[in-house]
Amino acid sequence: MKDLTAAIPATDLRSAVLQHLKYSLGKDAEHATITDWRQALSFAIRDRIVDPWFASTRETYARQGKRVFYLSMEFLIGRLLEDAVVNLGLLDEAHETFEGFGLDVRTVMADEPDAALGNGGLGRLAACFLESMSTLGCPAYGYGIRYEHGLFRQGFRDGRQVEAPEDWLSELHAWEFERPEATIPVGFGGEVRELGGRMVWTPDERVIAQATDTPIIGWHGKWANTLRLWSARPETVFDLDRFNAGDYFGAAEAENTARTISRVLYPDDTTEEGKRLRLKQEFFFTAASLRDILRRFDTEYDDLSLLPSKVAIQLNDTHPAIAGPELVRLLHDERGMDLPRAIETARGCLGYTNHTLLPEALERWSEGLMGSLLPRHLQLIERIDAAHAEAHPDRRVTMLGDGDVHMGPLAFSMAHKVNGVSGLHTELMKETVFAELHRLHPERIVNQTNGVTPRRWMVSANPRLSALITEAIGIGWADDLERLAELEPMAEDAGFLERFDAIKRANKVDLAGNLAGRDLPVDPDAMFDVQIKRIHEYKRQHLNVLETIALWQEMRDDPTGDWTPRVKIFGGKAAPGYVFAKEIIHLINAVGDVINADPATNHLLRVAYPANYNVSLAERLIPAAELSQQISTAGKEASGTGNMKFALNGALTIGTLDGANVEIRELVGAENFFLFGMTASEVVARREMHDHARAAIEADPRLARALDAIRSGTFGDRFEAITENVSGQDYFLVSSDFSDYWRASREVDAAWRDRAAWNRMAVLNTARSGWFSSDRTIRGYMRDIWNAEALSIG
Numbered sequence: 001m002k003d004l005t006a007a008i009p010a011t012d013l014r015s016a017v018l019q020h021l022k023y024s025l026g027k028d029a030e031h032a033t034i035t036d037w038r039q040a041l042s043f044a045i046r047d048r049i050v051d052p053w054f055a056s057t058r059e060t061y062a063r064q065g066k067r068v069f070y071l072s073m074e075f076l077i078g079r080l081l082e083d084a085v086v087n088l089g090l091l092d093e094a095h096e097t098f099e100g101f102g103l104d105v106r107t108v109m110a111d112e113p114d115a116a117l118g119n120g121g122l123g124r125l126a127a128c129f130l131e132s133m134s135t136l137g138c139p140a141y142g143y144g145i146r147y148e149h150g151l152f153r154q155g156f157r158d159g160r161q162v163e164a165p166e167d168w169l170s171e172l173h174a175w176e177f178e179r180p181e182a183t184i185p186v187g188f189g190g191e192v193r194e195l196g197g198r199m200v201w202t203p204d205e206r207v208i209a210q211a212t213d214t215p216i217i218g219w220h221g222k223w224a225n226t227l228r229l230w231s232a233r234p235e236t237v238f239d240l241d242r243f244n245a246g247d248y249f250g251a252a253e254a255e256n257t258a259r260t261i262s263r264v265l266y267p268d269d270t271t272e273e274g275k276r277l278r279l280k281q282e283f284f285f286t287a288a289s290l291r292d293i294l295r296r297f298d299t300e301y302d303d304l305s306l307l308p309s310k311v312a313i314q315l316n317d318t319h320p321a322i323a324g325p326e327l328v329r330l331l332h333d334e335r336g337m338d339l340p341r342a343i344e345t346a347r348g349c350l351g352y353t354n355h356t357l358l359p360e361a362l363e364r365w366s367e368g369l370m371g372s373l374l375p376r377h378l379q380l381i382e383r384i385d386a387a388h389a390e391a392h393p394d395r396r397v398t399m400l401g402d403g404d405v406h407m408g409p410l411a412f413s414m415a416h417k418v419n420g421v422s423g424l425h426t427e428l429m430k431e432t433v434f435a436e437l438h439r440l441h442p443e444r445i446v447n448q449t450n451g452v453t454p455r456r457w458m459v460s461a462n463p464r465l466s467a468l469i470t471e472a473i474g475i476g477w478a479d480d481l482e483r484l485a486e487l488e489p490m491a492e493d494a495g496f497l498e499r500f501d502a503i504k505r506a507n508k509v510d511l512a513g514n515l516a517g518r519d520l521p522v523d524p525d526a527m528f529d530v531q532i533k534r535i536h537e538y539k540r541q542h543l544n545v546l547e548t549i550a551l552w553q554e555m556r557d558d559p560t561g562d563w564t565p566r567v568k569i570f571g572g573k574a575a576p577g578y579v580f581a582k583e584i585i586h587l588i589n590a591v592g593d594v595i596n597a598d599p600a601t602n603h604l605l606r607v608a609y610p611a612n613y614n615v616s617l618a619e620r621l622i623p624a625a626e627l628s629q630q631i632s633t634a635g636k637e638a639s640g641t642g643n644m645k646f647a648l649n650g651a652l653t654i655g656t657l658d659g660a661n662v663e664i665r666e667l668v669g670a671e672n673f674f675l676f677g678m679t680a681s682e683v684v685a686r687r688e689m690h691d692h693a694r695a696a697i698e699a700d701p702r703l704a705r706a707l708d709a710i711r712s713g714t715f716g717d718r719f720e721a722i723t724e725n726v727s728g729q730d731y732f733l734v735s736s737d738f739s740d741y742w743r744a745s746r747e748v749d750a751a752w753r754d755r756a757a758w759n760r761m762a763v764l765n766t767a768r769s770g771w772f773s774s775d776r777t778i779r780g781y782m783r784d785i786w787n788a789e790a791l792s793i794g
């Protein structure tokens with residue numbers, strides 16, 4: 001076919017922006033708002049992505065490459081414009097172009113609302129993976145849900161979290177291509193009958209999954225993949241008979257019911273919501289994705305036994321685990337493959353990533369719910385369970401038990417590889433949640449330690465540091481991050497350390513300006529000590545608050561003492577139904593109010609808690625951080641990825657031996673990491689001890705005094721839920737780890753005051769963290785799980 005696109009002349013960015021402003025948006029440059037300019041730039045940039053995107057698809061077809069399909073309930077993408085500009089190498093041109101318009105391109109890019117289709121680490125991981133798969137040329141699709149409302153917007157009222165709906169789609173979203181032709185029916189409920197020797201499922205409710213595609217461009221525009229998100233639509237848009245009869249609400253009922261499925265993101269990534277809607281969401285996007293995958297496969301191949309060699313499907317946690325039985329159903333019921341072969345074929349395609357060992361976060365669905373919503377799937381799960389039992393007669397685990405379907409064991413048994421997300425987490429998985437399954441399938445569990453994309457978390461977020469690195473070791477490190485090791489010798493170079501320090505200082509000044517705009521004045525000469533992540537008991541923000549109170553009390557005792565000034569920065573949202581986490585938020589704000597207002601100490605210690613932590617705020621906070629708080633109870637954080645972003649940006653970590661902290665400490669060196677706290681096995685042992693919290697409090701007068709201050713109403717409310725918890729059951733061992741945390745924090749204080757030594761440690765953190773690129777992680781998945789090959793469009 002003739003290449004019609006060649007007929008369109010390539011234009012410079014300036015003309016492209018002006019053209020889009022006028023012809024796509026219908027705006028006149030004189031009256032255009034920042035948002036108009038941003039939309040025009042987005043269209044102009046999107047145009048530059050389309051050709052490499054098409055070329056990537058053509059290359060995948062031409063080479064008959066294996067495709068990877070990454071199924072995830074969450075994609076916490078953040079802003080797309082800056083990522084695309086940076087990856088296409090157009091930042092300088094964009095900067096000049098907008099200077100010509102009298103605008104700062106960074107301000108224009110910062111106008112974009114965050115696409116917050118995720119809760120936290122799990123969703124952000126999926127977003128980093130998409131970018132890395134494109135950078136590496138791994139032919140891949142992300143599949144998820146196009147939530148109308150992403151993660152709620154957080155505000156504070158009287159120090160308490162208030163939630164407002166997020167509406168990222170209230171304005172034009174320039175990145176998407178709607179695919180009204182790509183629609184797939186998805187059914188629920190109904191019944192199963194045998195018809196001519198086959199089981200036929202006839203659902204009694206149907207919705208349509210409609211696709212919207214967003215191209216994801218890799219570094220240097222070398223490759224582009226697709227993020228395909230599904231929206232739910234009614235099968236029949238409108239009941240005209242009811243409308244004509246005057247029943248206007250009734251006429252739109254089907255539409256409302258269907259649209260509910262893609263209306264909102266479930267606002268929690270760790271606690272199980274036993275909701276029918278959640279299961280519907282999970283099946284909705286999984287079923288639509290699998291049909292889409294098979295449809296594409298059918299256009300290329302006519303032999304289903306090739307499926308595992310051409311298709312890799314990765315399940316990001318158990319949320320899409322219904323993919324196992326659904327793929328078996330498609331192959332067996334619809335395509336006539338015999339059941340054992342269908343199970344084998346499905347397993348050959350599927351991989352499962354486990355993200356948590358927290359028992360309350362392991363998904364289960366009651367058989368009643370599963371049977372009423374997905375009757376055929378329940379039957380198939382019984383068959384899969386029976387087949388597994390037959391093959392392993394001495395087994396003690398089941399996918400079905402206590403009236404529930406257990407999605408973890410189901411995902412495990414339907415996947416050819418199961419991975420954990422850090423070395424420690426993978427080992428604990430083998431010993432705890434999947435101990436029995438691991439014994440039966442010792443080859444199945446593999447580790448793939450998480451990573452983060454350096455394009456967003458260094459090049460975009462920290463342009464000053466990136467420029468210094470490029471000056472020091474040349475270009476080419478951003479997609480070959482272990483080259484950061486070449487910075488090691490500069491840790492001994494006083495001039496380099498000073499420049500590194502000046503960059504951190506400039507980033508701190510920028511952040512201080514931003515915080516001042518939020519009425520949170522902070523002094524850039526103090527240490528910036530940052531804990532940003534979802535608020536959760538196991539992440540122990542309350543341990544940090546208790547240490548803050550104790551420090552404040554000592555400062556008050558001796559205000560002229562030789563203190564290291566600190567700004568304690570917190571960020572994070574609590575799930576709306578998670579009462580204890582919301583109490584922690586209230587406590588942080590209440591403590592901040594009192595400490596920030598204390599004239600005796602507020603030049604030494606301040607608390608800043610900017611509301612509505614999200615990807616864009618993380619991009620501002622992390623480059624300015626000097627201390628990274630990674631203080632979860634050992635054994636509870638599967639990996640963490642925030643910890644990696646900080647280390648790469650030259651913050652030192654104070655942390656426990658948990659998740660990927662273990663690997664960070666190994667790589668950056670124990671002498672460049674502030675370790676404290678019990679190990680995972682000590683945690684287990686300590687919990688057995690009678691009255692461990694009371695013993696810890698009795699042994700540490702600082703902790704006792706901090707708790708007393710809270711109880712006595714120093715911070716207004718008395719926060720009984722928190723004080724009673726940490727002095728009572730204290731499942732997360734806040735009290736037991738307090739003394740050692742205090743010790744490590746004071747070592748941090750001392751270390752920070754020796755600027756040269758601190759900067760040396762910081763540089764070594766950056767230099768030795770290159771392994772935490774998500775490129776390394778994706779190469780691991782490609783090699784150990786997907787057996788997929790990288791392609792290129794030259």
Ligand SMILES: *Cc1c(COP(=O)(O)O)cnc(C)c1O
Nearest residue numbers: 120121533614615618640641642
């Ligand atoms: C990286 C990131 C997370 C994950 O942080 P952890 O500290 O690993 O829990 C959560 N939310 C956002 C916005 C992030 O960028």
